[in-house]
Amino acid sequence: MARHYCSTCRYPLNACLCAYIQPIYPQTQLWILQHPSEVEHKKNSVRVLSLVIPNTRVYVGETQDDFAVLRNELARCDKPIYLVYPSQQSVSVETQALPADCVLLLIDGTWRKAFKILQLNPWLTQYPTVHLAEGYESRYRIRKSSRSDSLSTLEASAYMLRALDAELDIQPLIEVFDVMVDLRIKAMPPAVQSRYRKST
Numbered sequence: 210m211a212r213h214y215c216s217t218c219r220y221p222l223n224a225c226l227c228a229y230i231q232p233i234y235p236q237t238q239l240w241i242l243q244h245p246s247e248v249e250h251k252k253n254s255v256r257v258l259s260l261v262i263p264n265t266r267v268y269v270g271e272t273q274d275d276f277a278v279l280r281n282e283l284a285r286c287d288k289p290i291y292l293v294y295p296s297q298q299s300v301s302v303e304t305q306a307l308p309a310d311c312v313l314l315l316i317d318g319t320w321r322k323a324f325k326i327l328q329l330n331p332w333l334t335q336y337p338t339v340h341l342a343e344g345y346e347s348r349y350r351i352r353k354s355s356r357s358d359s360l361s362t363l364e365a366s367a368y369m370l371r372a373l374d375a376e377l378d379i380q381p382l383i384e385v386f387d388v389m390v391d392l393r394i395k396a397m398p399p400a401v402q403s404r405y406r407k408s409t
C-alpha cells in the first residue's frame with residue numbers, strides 16, 4: 210500500500226511534525242553514526258533530532274569503509290571529540306566539566322547494533338568515552354528495548370547537551386519528541402494502542 214510522506218520532515222503525512230519544529234542551535238555538535246537499519250525506521254528519532262538541531266551530522270554505515278568521510282572530518286576537526294558510549298572507562302557528563310564547544314559522537318541503533326559498530330570500528334576507541342548518569346527515564350513508549358533504562362538517541366542527545374550547557378533550552382527537542390510518540394500511537398490500531406497507554 211502506498212503511503213504518503215511529508216517532503217520536509219519525511220514522516221507520514223498523518224504524523225507530519227513540521228508544525229512542531231522549533232530549531233535550536235547548541236554549541237555542542239552532534240555527529241551521529243547511524244546503523245543502516247535505523248534509517249527507514251518509522252520511529253527514527255535521529256530524523257527529528259536533525260530537524261530541531263539543523264547542524265546535526267548523520268553518517269549511515271556499519272564498517273570502517275562506510276565511515277571514511279566521518280573519519281576524514283574528525284581528523285580535520287579541532288574541537289575536543291567524545292564518544293558517547295557507556296563503558297568501564299567512560300565518565301559521566303554530569304560530573305566532568307567538559308567544554309560545551311565539542312563534538313559528541315553518538316551511535317544510533319539497538320544496543321546490539323551499536324556494539325557491533327564499535328567492534329567493527331576500533332578507531333572509535335581513540336576518543337574519550339562519556340555517558341549520562343543513571344536516572345533518566347525514557348519518554349519513548351513505542352519501541353521496546355532490551356534495557357529498561359535505555360533512552361532514544363534524541364533523548365540521550367538532549368540530556369547530554371543540557372549537561373554540557375546548563376543554559377541551553379532542550380524543551381523544543383523534548384516537546385517534538387512527545388508529539389512524535391503521540392502521533393505514532395494514534396496511527397496504530399486501537400488494540401495495539403492500548404499497550405502503549407501512558408501508565409502515569
Ligand SMILES: [Zn+2]
Binds near residue numbers: 215216220225228
Ligand atoms: Zn512534515
